[in-house]
Amino acid sequence: KAGVTQTPRYLIKTRGQQVTLSCSPISGHRSVSWYQQTPGQGLQFLFEYFSETQRNKGNFPGRFSGRQFSNSRSEMNVSTLELGDSALYLCASKEGAEDTQYFGPGTRLTVL
């Protein structure tokens, strides 16, 4: 099976803009989670979608939102970008609730 894919791989935006990141999970996986990775902070959980429903949410402001489509593909949107949003955004998928999570390569977002 193909692994988790994320597009784009790199993105440069300016403050105030918005951005949409995309994630395609492993075939058959219905759960997609998003994480923000920054040096020293590790992986911060953003949210998880399962069968098009948000099942869990981390402690991020409302500028961060997501959705999942019927084919399990997921998108994450960040509005009104801030410099502090510069990070590696990781997507991970798993088959069921307690299964192992598999990660994509990430999207490197730089906010200028």
Added chain:
Amino acid sequence: AQSVSQHNHHVILSEAASLELGCNYSYGGTVNLFWYVQYPGQHLQLLLKYFSGDPLVKGIKGFEAEFIKSKFSFNLRKPSVQWSDTAEYFCAVNARTYKYIFGTGTRLKVLA
């Protein structure tokens, strides 16, 4: 709230030295435990996992981890490290809330 602590943020070892990375979590119920590794320029990969059964689990590349329930710990070990083990290592916990909680990571540098 659930949390995961990795006390060693940076570790430097010479080749053939033994490795032990600490991981402690706070959650009173049943958990699934994971170690992920991120090699330079690569995405997160699963190193090993514990769901139930034998508390000593073996993973890829000669790594193992021991789950000690009474100490809420899941330490990662390798008897003899190689230069290629240079990477960042993340401990993660998945409790019944389904979301993963990650530690802040340990950067391991192995000197040839």
